[in-house]
Amino acid sequence: MTDDDDLRARLRRADPAASLEPASPDQVAHLVEEAMSRTTRRWALPVAAALILIAGGTAWAVTRPATPEPVAAPTPSASASASASGTVVLFSTGIQAKCREPEPQRLAESADFAFEGTVQKIENGRVTLTVSRTFRGGAVGTVEVAQEGESSEQMLGSGKFEMGRDYLVAAADDTVMICGYSGEADSIGLRDLYEAAF
Template sequence: MTDDDLRERLRRADPAARLEPSSPAQVEYLVEEAMSRIPVRRWAAPVAAALVLLAGGTAWAALRPDPKPLVSPAIIAATPVPSVQVPSGGPAKCAEQKPELLDEQAFFAFAGKVTKIDDGDVTMKVTHNYRNMEGPGVTIPQPEGSSETMPGSGRFEFGKEYLVAATGNGDMLLCGYSGEVDTPGLRELYEAAF
């Protein structure tokens, strides 16, 4: 096969061979169109996505429910500092203990063992954190002269374990909500509440 035969074969296979040749003006227009540069807006999609994310984030931040404010626990201290108070006065009679009430009223709740009693202050080692107790130890004043006492002996004793609940301002919950670990029903109350 010669070059001429090959050219003839290519001409027969060309689908544009049957078309009328383009005018010089049309060819010039097509060449100019191919060479001219059209600005591409590649920034439009990312900007639109960023605006959607910004609007969604703003709506989420404005409409979400406020979480419980975390108050730094005043009763946690590496070096024990008195911070949980035994409330003075209070109701003359205690209501029945309920897990819902304990969950609602207690900001701090923990199990702890008395490691030191000094000058009316009781130092406890936290053995189990039920709520918001992150530190190793706590200092609590010994309850004196309160009409409501803790179940058991009514006082903290060296070496014994206790379940203690306190409000956000550090007032210890009495009326059966704080007491010796082996007090009937107290551990179950804590397990149900937390």
């Protein structure tokens, strides 16, 4: 098969990665550590994510089953805005110290609100999503999420909400579920997780 060998050799001469330097041991160590810690540490950072449900959120709040007191008390400003506009404010308590592999059962058991939505607007750290599908909870037209800073690592995929992208978001006991339960809609495995859970 010398014809094949020639063809392969010719293709290899055109390999754009032929001159690529190997990654340094430091780079490798950093990448390995980053991969392992993104599920166990960085993902569990207490994120101050607040979900504010508008347009129908109030009805859902009235009819949903009673839940225990949130672990983190709402801050005065948040509860003030809630009472003024009649919306519901949800917090991330950041109580999970370590993430397990996401499981449909856990999602089904824990989530009391889950939806798919597209980011319409990001303004002053507040993200507005238009809901295209509700997996659990009452029908809601729009959801607002407070996104703290640029570096929050709460979402699978892009890491944070970005304009125009689609997300699958689950909330439990007034908190956004992270640890692989919320993220970009086309993150590998996330949609399957939602389909299996709901």
